[in-house]
Amino acid sequence: MTKEFKRPDGRKSDEIRKMTAKVGVIPNADGSAMFSFGDTIAIAAVYGPRKMHPQHSQDPEKGTLRCNYSMLSFSVSERARPGPNRRSTEISKITEWALEPIVMIKKYPNMVIDVHINILQANASTRCAGINAAALALAHAGIPMRGLVSSVSIGKLDKNLVVDLIKEEEDWEEGEGATDIPITLTSDGKITHLQLDGKITSKELKEVLKLARKANKEIYEVQKKALKESVQL
Amino acid sequence: MERKIVIPGEVIVSGEDYLPGEGTEKQEGNIVALRYGLAEESARLVKVIALSGIYQPRRGNVVIGKVENITFNGWVVDVDSPMGAFLSLAEIPRYVNKEGMSEVLDIGDMVVAKIYDVSARGIDLTVKLRGLGKIEEGIIVKINSNKVPRVIGKEGSMINLIKEKTGCNVTVGQNGLIWIKGNSVEDELLVKKAIIFITENSFTQGLTEEMQEWFAKEKK
Numbered sequence: 001m002t003k004e005f006k007r008p009d010g011r012k013s014d015e016i017r018k019m020t021a022k023v024g025v026i027p028n029a030d031g032s033a034m035f036s037f038g039d040t041i042a043i044a045a046v047y048g049p050r051k052m053h054p055q056h057s058q059d060p061e062k063g064t065l066r067c068n069y070s071m072l073s074f075s076v077s078e079r080a081r082p083g084p085n086r087r088s089t090e091i092s093k094i095t096e097w098a099l100e101p102i103v104m105i106k107k108y109p110n111m112v113i114d115v116h117i118n119i120l121q122a123n124a125s126t127r128c129a130g131i132n133a134a135a136l137a138l139a140h141a142g143i144p145m146r147g148l149v150s151s152v153s154i155g156k157l158d159k160n161l162v163v164d165l166i167k168e169e170e171d172w173e174e175g176e177g178a179t180d181i182p183i184t185l186t187s188d189g190k191i192t193h194l195q196l197d198g199k200i201t202s203k204e205l206k207e208v209l210k211l212a213r214k215a216n217k218e219i220y221e222v223q224k225k226a227l228k229e230s231v232q233l
Numbered sequence: 234m235e236r237k238i239v240i241p242g243e244v245i246v247s248g249e250d251y252l253p254g255e256g257t258e259k260q261e262g263n264i265v266a267l268r269y270g271l272a273e274e275s276a277r278l279v280k281v282i283a284l285s286g287i288y289q290p291r292r293g294n295v296v297i298g299k300v301e302n303i304t305f306n307g308w309v310v311d312v313d314s315p316m317g318a319f320l321s322l323a324e325i326p327r328y329v330n331k332e333g334m335s336e337v338l339d340i341g342d343m344v345v346a347k348i349y350d351v352s353a354r355g356i357d358l359t360v361k362l363r364g365l366g367k368i369e370e371g372i373i374v375k376i377n378s379n380k381v382p383r384v385i386g387k388e389g390s391m392i393n394l395i396k397e398k399t400g401c402n403v404t405v406g407q408n409g410l411i412w413i414k415g416n417s418v419e420d421e422l423l424v425k426k427a428i429i430f431i432t433e434n435s436f437t438q439g440l441t442e443e444m445q446e447w448f449a450k451e452k453k
Contacts, residue, residue: 030287049287050315102241104267109353111315139241139269142286144256146267147242187242227240227269231284232436 005160008168016152016164016215021132021226023140031141033226035133037164039123044133046141049111063108067095069130071119091127092117098131098151098184098193104144113143124167125153128182131193136223140230149192150219151184154208156200161207163215181205183212187220234274238284239266245279256281288378288408290314290356292348295365297373297406298358300342305331308338310346310358313378313408318356320346326361343368345404345412364404371402371414372421376432378409383435384428390441391431398448399424423451 005013017038026032029045036042052058069091073082095117103113115137117130128151135149155165158175165180172178179198185191191209200208239245247263256268257279266272270281283289290296290312298312307321320338322329329337338344345365346358360366376384384405385392396403401415401424411428415421430447437443 024285031285048315108315140285142268142270142283142289144267145241148240224240228238231238 007162009166013160013162014211014214016218019219019222021136021222023136023226023230031137033133033136033140035129035136037125037129039121040125040129041120042126042129042133043118043120044130044137045116046137047114049108049113052110052112058110060109063105064112065096065100065103065105066112067092067115067117069095069117071122071126075119075122094127094193095131095134098149099134101192102146102149102186103138104146107144124165124170128153131184132219132223136226139227147187148220148223149184149186150216150223151182152212152215152219153180153182154211155180156204161211163211181208185212185216189213236271236273239272239281240269241267245272251277251279254278254280283379285379288314290316290348290351292351294348294407295345296348296408297343297345297410297412300338300340300344303334303340310344312356314356316355318358320358320360324359324361338367343373368412371412372425374411374413374425374428376409376411376428378407380432380435381405381407381409383440384431386441391444394441394444395424395427
């Protein structure tokens, strides 16, 4: 890695954008949270556990976690057509898989926990912000969990590894181009989600994981602080 | 051990001196929180009290619900919980003819009942104790079930204050439904206003004292 690599916004290669987190942002939901990486803002609302409807989708063995990711039409500079599309359906499913290992869903047979994630403003890393907000919202809803998850995107721009991509970096075209790797880890360092589209060597991937572990510690602290400070004793 | 806010996965205490209670689990000698809430210890038992989320039915809770349906041997009651609640015909303090069930409790009636069992099938209710049964008159207010302990207060201090100041009879269901019965509608509405005030200021220290002042102001 070359030391003199300059990121478009002047951040260091392992520097995350300014993070903010808040719980209890939606009074009508059973649990809710907001999480942002700089200009990327996600809000998550949790409803339930409640009876699964229709009845034929009930699972008597364990509960169901149902996620719904959506980018609001004003979240990007060119108006996005509202409603589900191929990309949002995929991210919804990915979010479910990232969260399922920590949520103790077995305690709620025949029930469903709904997680609605909305992106208010997007500047890359939206799925990561969404997962972080969803983990906070689930905790805020009082659902039994093994821990929290924190998610971050690691990028490879040409040959340089950087943490927390922005849109400009995602569209990197110099050299080998950009590879975006969103990673979700539990608070004790286990991987629940890892996506990769692009080219990377196994040696570099190990480096990526190392960066993700470090970044996740910072994110976890922000999440922890948000939950602890939402009530004063 | 002092009271503190814990998040899922956080170690509350370590060592063999404590036992894991509700909302906690023992992992390699540590007591770990499984949910977000207030960690408390009593008689070596560590438990996490919920601060948010839906109502978790528990045995012994008095709840207020609405009759949803009548079956051949009881009533299905909606108590604002994902599990269905059932009031069996055998749990009525007197003999009821199967044809006359709708005269005792009809669909849409409100009822005060006690939970005597919570199982995987659902909640079982009883009205075989004093103070339980059909609600004939008065008003019902719904609040967040997590605010119920604040409305009751320490050893019932808050609820007794409200009863004393307004002369109303107030029954607080653990599921967040509150039945107010007074001599006049004005009294009942004053109780409703007081309860809403408590829920909006539920994190204030010394809320009972503040309520006393609030009542003095309202009475003028």
